[in-house]
Amino acid sequence: MFAKAKSLGIFGMESFSVVVEADLSSGLPRFDIVGLPDTAVKESRERVRASIKNCRFEFPVSRITVNIAPADVKKEGPVYDLPIAVAILRATGQIKADLSDFAFVGELSLDGEIRGCSGILPMLLKAREENIGAVFIPFENRNEASVVNGIDVFPVKSIIEILQHLGGVKTIEPCFKSIEQLITEDEMLDFEDVKGQRNAKRALEIAAAGGHNCIMIGPPGTGKSMLAKRLPSILPDMTFEEQLETTKLYSIAGELENGIQLITKRPFRSPHHTISPQGFAGGGHNLRPGEISLAHNGVLFMDEFPEFDRRAKESLRQPLEDGKITITRTAGSVSYPSNLMAVAAMNPCPCGYYGHPSRECTCTEAARKRYRDRVSGPVLDRIDLHIEVEPVDYERLASKEREEPSSEIRKRVEKARAIQRKRFEGTDISCNAKMSPKITKEYCVLTEDASNLLKISFEKLGLSARAYDKILRIARTAADLEESEKIELSHIAEAIQYRSLDRKYWGD
Numbered sequence: 001m002f003a004k005a006k007s008l009g010i011f012g013m014e015s016f017s018v019v020v021e022a023d024l025s026s027g028l029p030r031f032d033i034v035g036l037p038d039t040a041v042k043e044s045r046e047r048v049r050a051s052i053k054n055c056r057f058e059f060p061v062s063r064i065t066v067n068i069a070p071a072d073v074k075k076e077g078p079v080y081d082l083p084i085a086v087a088i089l090r091a092t093g094q095i096k097a098d099l100s101d102f103a104f105v106g107e108l109s110l111d112g113e114i115r116g117c118s119g120i121l122p123m124l125l126k127a128r129e130e131n132i133g134a135v136f137i138p139f140e141n142r143n144e145a146s147v148v149n150g151i152d153v154f155p156v157k158s159i160i161e162i163l164q165h166l167g168g169v170k171t172i173e174p175c176f177k178s179i180e181q182l183i184t185e186d187e188m189l190d191f192e193d194v195k196g197q198r199n200a201k202r203a204l205e206i207a208a209a210g211g212h213n214c215i216m217i218g219p220p221g222t223g224k225s226m227l228a229k230r231l232p233s234i235l236p237d238m239t240f241e242e243q244l245e246t247t248k249l250y251s252i253a254g255e256l257e258n259g260i261q262l263i264t265k266r267p268f269r270s271p272h273h274t275i276s277p278q279g280f281a282g283g284g285h286n287l288r289p290g291e292i293s294l295a296h297n298g299v300l301f302m303d304e305f306p307e308f309d310r311r312a313k314e315s316l317r318q319p320l321e322d323g324k325i326t327i328t329r330t331a332g333s334v335s336y337p338s339n340l341m342a343v344a345a346m347n348p349c350p351c352g353y354y355g356h357p358s359r360e361c362t363c364t365e366a367a368r369k370r371y372r373d374r375v376s377g378p379v380l381d382r383i384d385l386h387i388e389v390e391p392v393d394y395e396r397l398a399s400k401e402r403e404e405p406s407s408e409i410r411k412r413v414e415k416a417r418a419i420q421r422k423r424f425e426g427t428d429i430s431c432n433a434k435m436s437p438k439i440t441k442e443y444c445v446l447t448e449d450a451s452n453l454l455k456i457s458f459e460k461l462g463l464s465a466r467a468y469d470k471i472l473r474i475a476r477t478a479a480d481l482e483e484s485e486k487i488e489l490s491h492i493a494e495a496i497q498y499r500s501l502d503r504k505y506w507g508d
Helices: 044-054 078-091 120-129 139-145 159-166 198-210 224-229 240-253 277-281 310-314 317-322 365-372 377-381 394-398 406-423 437-443 448-461 465-481 489-497 501-506
Strands: 002-011 014-025 030-034 063-069 102-104 134-138 152-156 214-217 299-302 324-329 332-337 341-346 385-388
Touching (some): 134 139, 198 214, 198 224, 214 224, 224 341, 385 501, 406 465, 448 489
Parallel strands (some): 002 102, 134 152
């Protein structure tokens, strides 16, 4: 007796089709699973056997061989429990229905209940691409599955529900919901709460308008973390494509919260500085995405930046340059998108008070140098804006004057982003920070005064070619905020100001 059941698998960001074949033959009772399974898949034997028996179905006493094709791709995780069980029940004749238009995904408990699993959203998108008519998924995953139309998705709680549906005894309703029914985003923190820090707010406005990375340097308690946490409140809304791609990443990582159908709010990831390089960049046994990828289309905030593991900091190089991160291990190589805004914060020295107007620094010059040298030149050079955050005086803190709310800043940011969308229409460039050197040269047209200032600054500050391009992109964003076609002297001067702190703290 022989039967097949369709399923799906995940490798990196991509899903692939799987066929589970079950063959029952005479001989001593034995249950083998082949097709390059990992340990979790091999353990399916015991879960499937117990599930079938405890649901009052007959488990065959014969030689059972299950092949999970394609055999040259490693199968990972317990998602194949359900298709294995269904294939065996079909081979024994306990399921009479034709299974050729169905796919099955889910982990089984010993009593036949179906548990949730990660990666459901990309699997369903692949099933739709493969023209599979319907997919049975765990009931726990119904929310993320509900955004996929064009295919019937049946959320089920147990094997018994599947057999009742296939037998026409009790029909299950598909779980698709229209986009209008999706959960709206929560209220975010507001820049109105931040007293003073006008220069830092202006720099973050430019960062949001152009998608630029930034680093904030200043003594403890000046509001660096407070500012960073409010950055998402001035970022433009995510497009549906961005929402879908971000939700796919979180689904694969198993980070999608219960009840969430689609991630509509830009991610804000703030890992602790003790995080391992693998947790930060991604990897591990199953090549899962790390914090860098989970911040895709959002903000990655790194407080106490020098304290991060050096390997973790250096792993930022590729994402900041290319918008993706490639993880290569013995299990294979995968690339995850990481089109993020990196925001780092640090003190100027170990005690935190170097350059403070009223508190004396207790660090030696050697200690200050060791501390700052934890941030390498190549990483610092890839960060667009260097922002000095100074202490706020008492008068400003106690002032009753209302600060500008995020809603007002966001209007200017969205207007600048609209200019950029029109400028880069028909290309894969989303904002000024993503311009290539060729595109930068084309769209960053300077006035004569601005060009002269940039030339003088380049020679005196000893800027790199990368820093030169970044100054042009920052200036382009400043010009967009003022709806200026050309880059004026004031725009270049402001952009240069945001590239001078590395000379102040890291220079000779």
